[in-house]
Amino acid sequence: MVAVTVSTRSHPSPYAAFDRAQWRALADGQELPLDAEELARLATLGDRIDLDEVRTVYLPLARLLALQVTASRRLWTAQSEFLGTSTAKVPYVIAVAGSVAVGKSTTARLLQVLLAAQPDTPRVDLVTTDGFLYPNATLEARGQLGRKGFPETYDRRALLRFLADVKSGRGSVSAPLYSHQSYDVVPDRAQVVDGPDVLVLEGLNVLQAGSRADGRVPEVFLSDFFDFSVYVDAGEADVEQWYVERFLALRRTAFQDSGAYFHRFADLTDDEAVGTARGIWAAVNGPNLRHNIAPTRSRARLVLQKAADHSVRRVLLRKL
Ligand SMILES: Nc1ncnc2c1ncn2[C@@H]1O[C@H](COP(=O)(O)OP(=O)(O)OP(=O)(O)O)[C@@H](O)[C@H]1O
Ligand SMILES: CC(C)(CO)[C@@H](O)C(=O)NCCC(=O)O
Known part of the structure; x- marks a missing residue:
């Protein structure tokens, strides 16, 4: 099947586009390594997804990624042999980017499960960049608590160091953790990444180039x-x-917990809750999407385009 090439008259598009049927056909006959119960457990609250969607969208993606991992390992081994250096395995790193509430977490968790079922990639770790947010106390002191998720609210040097350590083949690399319930990083606890086959790194900011306080372009980017x-x-x-x-x-569930940061919203009426959520969107997540996240879309190797019902209607894969 031939993929449609997306292009404008003046610029050929760097992407090949696949509709659902074309994409699904790429993993025809492959077994789905999870059932409806497991899917319900890993899907983000509100993310409407069923096994048919997993088969149509995420299984072909996992197959494509498994193929890429195997090929990149082969290349790595060939290069190491040529250079006469060690052939120690380094984790294959997959970044998952997108807006708040778009379904990144579900995508990342599905890739973790589907890739772990592939013969070459049994160990798949998942890290979200939320843990690299500065603590609320620091954001408050800097007047940035109302900008959570914007580039400057992350410790980007720590994130870069974490990834450089993982990619240099070092074992037992720690990543800080975040709690949505307390709306803050979790002190004194960490996630340890110990030489997995694949690391999935999920976050709003993963494709951002970043900038330094002195305005100079950094020498190393996360995307490297x-x-x-x-x-x-x-x-x-x-x-x-x-x-x-x-x-x-969440108002009916997580916010009911008296320890939740958003507990004060637990007793809002429907109208008040809609107004509050729209207010947070208009003040924080919307502007962040427009100014800092959407502009990084063109850096992605693959784009999943979702329709209003959460289903993926088109897949764009970079061919240039
Ligand atoms: N205030 C909250 N209290 C409790 N859980 C929350 C809260 N906000 C988000 N969550 C849950 O935390 C998980 C991750 O949310 P997060 O905000 O990282 O996702 P996202 O980036 O907004 O969106 P997505 O993962 O859907 O792209 C989700 O399962 C979500 O339902
Ligand atoms: C933690 C982030 C930045 C990313 O997951 C996001 O969920 C968030 O908290 N945004 C700030 C505005 C809000 O509370 O939705």
Whole structure:
């Protein structure tokens, strides 16, 4: 099957586009290594997804990635033999980017499960960049608590160091953790990444180039350490709607916990909750999407374009 090439009259597109049927056909006959129960456990609250969607979208993606891992290992071994250096295995790093509430977490968790079922990649670790946010106390002192998720609210040097350490083949590399419930990084706890076959790194900011305080271009970018990158894309009006729906659902569940940062929103009426969620979107997540996240989409190797019902309607794969 031939993929459609997306192009404008003046610029040939760097992407090949696949509709659902074309993409699904790439993994025809492959077994799905998870059932509906496991899927429900790993899907983000509000993310409507079923096994058919996993088979159509994520299974072919996992197959493509497994193929890339195997090929890159072969290349690595050949180069090491040529140079006479050690052939120690280094983790294959996949970045997953996109807006708040677009479904990055579900995508990243699905890739973890599907890749772990492939023969060459049994050990797959998942790290989210949320843990690299500065603690609320630091953000508050800097007047940045209302900008959480913007590039400057992350410790980008620590994130870069973490990834450089993982990619240099070092074992037992620690990543800090974040709690959505307390809305803050978790002190005194860490996630240890110990030489997996694949590391999936998920976050709003993974494709951002960053800039230094002195305005100079940094010498090393996070993306220098990526082997593959996925951008989860949808229209802003749809993502805002998903954010609002999730906020309403969390109000009935997570916000009820008296220890939750958002507990003060637990007793809002539906109208008040919608107003509050739209307010947070308009002040923080919307501008962040427009100014800092969407502009990085063109750096991704693969784009999943979602429709209003959360289903992926088109897959774009970089051919240039
Ligand atoms: N305030 C909250 N309280 C409790 N859980 C939350 C809260 N906000 C988000 N979550 C949950 O935390 C997980 C990750 O949320 P996160 O905000 O990182 O995802 P996202 O980046 O907004 O969106 P997605 O993963 O859907 O792209 C989700 O399962 C979500 O339902
Ligand atoms: C932690 C992030 C930045 C990313 O996951 C996001 O979920 C967030 O908290 N954004 C700030 C505005 C809000 O509370 O939705």
